[in-house]
Amino acid sequence: ELKVEQNPLFLSMQEGKNYTIYCNYSTTSDRLYWYRQDPGKSLESLFVLLSNGAVKQEGRLMASLDTKARLSTLHITAAVHDLSATYFCAVDRRYSGGGADGLTFGKGTHLIIQP
Amino acid sequence: DVKVTQSSRYLVKRTGEKVFLECVQDMDHENMFWYRQDPGLGLRLIYFSYDVKMKEKGDIPEGYSVSREKKERFSLILESASTNQTSMYLCASSLTDRVNIQYFGAGTRLSVL
Numbered sequence: 001e002l003k004v005e006q007n008p009l010f011l012s013m014q015e016g017k018n019y020t021i022y023c024n025y026s027t028t029s030d031r032l033y034w035y036r037q038d039p040g041k042s043l044e045s046l047f048v049l050l051s052n053g054a055v056k057q058e059g060r061l062m063a064s065l066d067t068k069a070r071l072s073t074l075h076i077t078a079a080v081h082d083l084s085a086t087y088f089c090a091v092d093r094r095y096s097g098g099g100a101d102g103l104t105f106g107k108g109t110h111l112i113i114q115p
Numbered sequence: 116d117v118k119v120t121q122s123s124r125y126l127v128k129r130t131g132e133k134v135f136l137e138c139v140q141d142m143d144h145e146n147m148f149w150y151r152q153d154p155g156l157g158l159r160l161i162y163f164s165y166d167v168k169m170k171e172k173g174d175i176p177e178g179y180s181v182s183r184e185k186k187e188r189f190s191l192i193l194e195s196a197s198t199n200q201t202s203m204y205l206c207a208s209s210l211t212d213r214v215n216i217q218y219f220g221a222g223t224r225l226s227v228l
Contacts, residue, residue, distance in 0.1 A: 031215070042205060043158075043219040050213065092215065093160065093174070102148050102160035102173050103217060 002027050004091055006106035014114050016078055021109045023072040023089035030067045033090045033103065034074055043088065047074075079113045086110045118142070119220035121206050126225045134193040136223050138206030147189035148207040148217060149173075149181065158205065164189055165211070196227045 003026045013019055025032070030051050035043040047056040049065035049072060056063050060083065062075045072089055090103040122137035140147065148163040150173075160173030162181040170181050178200060182190045189208075193200055203224050207217040 033216070042221045043207075045216050045218070048214050048216055088157065090158075101171075102150070102163045103158075104160070104174075105158040107155065107157040 002091070002093060002104050004089060004104050004106040006087075006089055006109050008109060009107055010110045012112045012114065013079055015080055018078065019076050021074040021076075021087055021089075021111075023074070023106055025070050025072075025089075025091045025104075027070075027091050027104075028067075029091050030065075031092055032065050032072045034063050034072070035088045035090065035105075037086045037088065037108070039085075046087075076111075081113050081115055084111055084113045119206055119208050119218050121204075121220040121223050123223050124221060126223060128193075128196050128225065128227050130197060130227060132193075132196050132227075134196045134225065134227075136191040136193075136204055136206075136225070138189045138191070138208075138220055139187050140189075140208040140218070141187065142208065142210070142218070143186065144208040144218075145186075145211045146209045146217075147183065148209075149179075149189070149191045150205045150207065151175070152203040152205055152222070161191065161204075196225075198227050201225060201227045 005024045032049045034046040037043050047063040052067040054065045060077045065072045086108045088108045090105040093101045093104045119140045149161040150158040152158045164170045164183040180192045205222045206220040209217045
């Protein structure tokens with residue numbers, strides 16, 4: 001059974017601090033997704049990591065992928081209140097190099113950044 | 116911008132009713148998906164479709180069926196709604212390419228009483 005595990009599941013931090021969210025998965029897929037969800041809203045794609053060693057950055061968020069360790073990280077630098085949200089990582093349910101399938105999501109990390 | 120539109124934001128239904136959730140995308144995507152989201156469980160895939168009239172079961176298909184008669188529209192059907200189907204339902208679509216980003220609708224919060 002494919003598993004995607006995020007930790008922590010809940011994180012409260014202060015503005016200006018750095019922190020990392022971890023995503024471990026059990027598939028051999030080399031494709032991993034990060035999404036953001038604001039309260040009462042739908043999911044918004046943040047990053048798609050397509051190969052081992054991939055790193056993507058957008059503002060204060062940076063995501064990386066280590067397919068050998070089956071680990072992705074989402075690093076937050078100098079957090080600001082606007083980054084408060086729930087963050088999900090996901091992998092292809094049955095990745096076969098092409099074609100459609102759904103995603104298997106982690107349970108999400110609920111991040112609160114306090115002023 | 117990709118737009119995935121779900122017909123209702125909130126629905127209240129009674130146990131045993133047949134329920135239809137509708138989803139439309141405007142980007143000519145081949146693939147469409149239905150997930151449900153529950154607190155503490157994240158998102159779970161119910162069904163998906165990679166072409167008109169084609170469908171495949173996801174991880175939790177029991178109690179649900181789907182219909183895709185046109186490329187832009189994907190319907191989720193609860194044949195006989197039960198209280199354990201109270202949830203947030205999210206529709207998504209994607210292009211068949213290397214990246215496979217899924218674009219999500221705003222969600223339908225369904226309450227079955």
